[in-house]
Amino acid sequence: MKAEHYVAGVFRSDGPAFPLVAPVDGTELGTVPEATREVVDDAVAAARAALKGGWGAMGAEERAAALRRVADGIEARFEEFVDAEVADTGRPREFAETVDVPRAAGNFRAYADLLYGRPERAYTTRVPGWSSGTGEALNYTVRRPLGVVAVISPWNLPLLLSTWKIAPALACGNTVVLKPSEETPSTATLLARVIDEAGLPGGVFNLVHGHGAGAAGEFLTGHGDVDAIAFTGESATGAAIMRNAAGHVTPVSFELGGKNPALVFADADLGAAVDGTVRSSFTHSGQICLCTERVYVERPVFEEFVRELAARAKALGGYGPMISAEHRDKVLSYYRLARREGATVVAGGGTPAFGDERDNGFYVEPTVLTGLPETARTVREEIFGPVCHVAPFDTEDEALELANDSPYGLAATLWTGDLSRAHRVAPRIETGIVWVNCWNLRDLRTPFGGVKASGIGREGGEYSLDFFSEPVNVCIRI
Numbered sequence: 275m276k277a278e279h280y281v282a283g284v285f286r287s288d289g290p291a292f293p294l295v296a297p298v299d300g301t302e303l304g305t306v307p308e309a310t311r312e313v314v315d316d317a318v319a320a321a322r323a324a325l326k327g328g329w330g331a332m333g334a335e336e337r338a339a340a341l342r343r344v345a346d347g348i349e350a351r352f353e354e355f356v357d358a359e360v361a362d363t364g365r366p367r368e369f370a371e372t373v374d375v376p377r378a379a380g381n382f383r384a385y386a387d388l389l390y391g392r393p394e395r396a397y398t399t400r401v402p403g404w405s406s407g408t409g410e411a412l413n414y415t416v417r418r419p420l421g422v423v424a425v426i427s428p429w430n431l432p433l434l435l436s437t438w439k440i441a442p443a444l445a446c447g448n449t450v451v452l453k454p455s456e457e458t459p460s461t462a463t464l465l466a467r468v469i470d471e472a473g474l475p476g477g478v479f480n481l482v483h484g485h486g487a488g489a490a491g492e493f494l495t496g497h498g499d500v501d502a503i504a505f506t507g508e509s510a511t512g513a514a515i516m517r518n519a520a521g522h523v524t525p526v527s528f529e530l531g532g533k534n535p536a537l538v539f540a541d542a543d544l545g546a547a548v549d550g551t552v553r554s555s556f557t558h559s560g561q562i563c564l565c566t567e568r569v570y571v572e573r574p575v576f577e578e579f580v581r582e583l584a585a586r587a588k589a590l591g592g593y594g595p596m597i598s599a600e601h602r603d604k605v606l607s608y609y610r611l612a613r614r615e616g617a618t619v620v621a622g623g624g625t626p627a628f629g630d631e632r633d634n635g636f637y638v639e640p641t642v643l644t645g646l647p648e649t650a651r652t653v654r655e656e657i658f659g660p661v662c663h664v665a666p667f668d669t670e671d672e673a674l675e676l677a678n679d680s681p682y683g684l685a686a687t688l689w690t691g692d693l694s695r696a697h698r699v700a701p702r703i704e705t706g707i708v709w710v711n712c713w714n715l716r717d718l719r720t721p722f723g724g725v726k727a728s729g730i731g732r733e734g735g736e737y738s739l740d741f742f743s744e745p746v747n748v749c750i751r752i
């Protein structure tokens with residue numbers, strides 16, 4: 275898969291090239307062109323021209339039909355998308371087949387449906403004046419596109435997360451410039467092909483490749499002609515983007531990092547809680563923002579839970595690598611830090627030896643830790659690898675205090691057989707999402723996002739449409 279920029283409906287590969295490395299075995303997959311400031315300027319100008327050219331004014335039905343053609347196009351190239359996502363990320367093929375690619379098509383269909391079925395969410399009132407003497411007025415609200423939207427996406431779910439923003443942005447009539455992660459450019463390039471084939475006018479969707487700080491990401495998010503920024507990635511990157519965007523007061527929607535807690539009560543189905551925690555801590559080798567890194571277990575079942583979880587972690591096979599050598603080294607540095615901080619390593623804690631080419635890849639072992647104080651950096655900082663720390667608690671209040679004692683607030687998982695407890699505890703957890711007796715069960719219409727350092731705003735269904743469009747009040751004096 276050759277990574278290319280896509281600007282004003284034209285594929286190009288200008289800019290210096292950098293290597294794309296396969297995380298499974300460290301080999302070079304190809305090269306990626308690094309967008310210069312000129313390429314970024316061209317992309318933003320093309321997006322602006324396409325906006326003026328009528329995309330924003332197009333009828334909802336035609337825009338929805340265009341989004342559906344993109345969804346169909348993704349499905350028509352299903353295997354190519356799977357191959358590209360597997361090559362760039364090293365994830366198990368089944369994950370790309372069942373999550374990444376179907377969800378990407380689903381993202382376009384979901385927003386086509388919402389758009390098509392949605393009359394303008396208009397607040398219309400005809401009322402006597404707000405205060406005496408102002409007379410009667412008719413107030414109504416129209417929603418218009420924000421304009422040119424910059425989408426900056428991470429490497430962990432490259433296609434799923436970029437389409438999660440591109441689809442609603444386009445649905446609302448905006449034009450888009452996407453900068454995917456430099457680690458995972460391939461499915462973005464394929465998406466540009468699909469969008470081209472789907473006949474969207476040139477400039478409606480643009481793609482620029484390259485790095486973030488001091489490069490394409492920074493050029494784009496600091497650009498004076500960008501009207502909004504939708505970003506998913508680390509909290510520290512979000513802060514840098516915010517500083518950069520402040521110069522033009524560009525609005526932002528942020529999905530950021532997490533240090534997600536799971537609470538396991540003694541009244542839970544313990545088998546289900548262990549199964550669920552294996553999924554929530556180790557899926558995609560912990561490289562999903564929703565993954566659990568802190569597990570709190572009620573004391574009577576603590577020992578049994580740890581024993582079972584450790585056994586399952588040790589037996590895990592077929593897992594994928596970390597995205598890069600750099601990220602593997604970061605995760606391993608936390609494994610060493612955990613030991614220095616006094617952790618008991620009950621499973622994993624190092625790198626696996628496969629005896630084949632994977633030994634040149636960027637793998638780390640699924641790891642279960644216990645025995646750390648809540649002040650330990652290992653318990654407080656996002657690691658973004660296949661690792662969780664398990665600690666006991668005695669009361670519901672203590673469990674809540676532990677869960678909420680974090681700078682992050684993205685997602686929590688609650689395991690209990692007591693319905694009243696579920697309803698009592700869930701709203702008191704300071705995260706944007708609480709899953710009860712499940713994990714990552716997604717409905718694309720629900721609000722998705724984090725509180726505290728985990729994000730700003732919500733995506734999903736109407737929530738995305740709210741961010742990607744601007745309400746305008748029209749007041750007519752009668």
Ligand code: NAD
Binds near residue numbers: 506507528531728
């Ligand atoms: P990252 O922040 O390093 O990079 C994300 C994107 O930002 C990349 O495209 C990168 O090139 C770009 N970027 C980096 N510095 C930039 C800058 N100064 N200006 C503009 N762009 C810049 O994140 P990552 O390592 O790719 O992804 C992992 C992180 O993303 C984790 O922290 C994870 O929790 C978070 N994440 C959050 C969610 C969520 O929904 N809350 C989802 C996925 C990932």
Ligand code: 6OD
Binds near residue numbers: 431561564716722
């Ligand atoms: O499922 C989604 O819509 C979503 N935004 C998932 C984010 C996962 C983070 O890594």
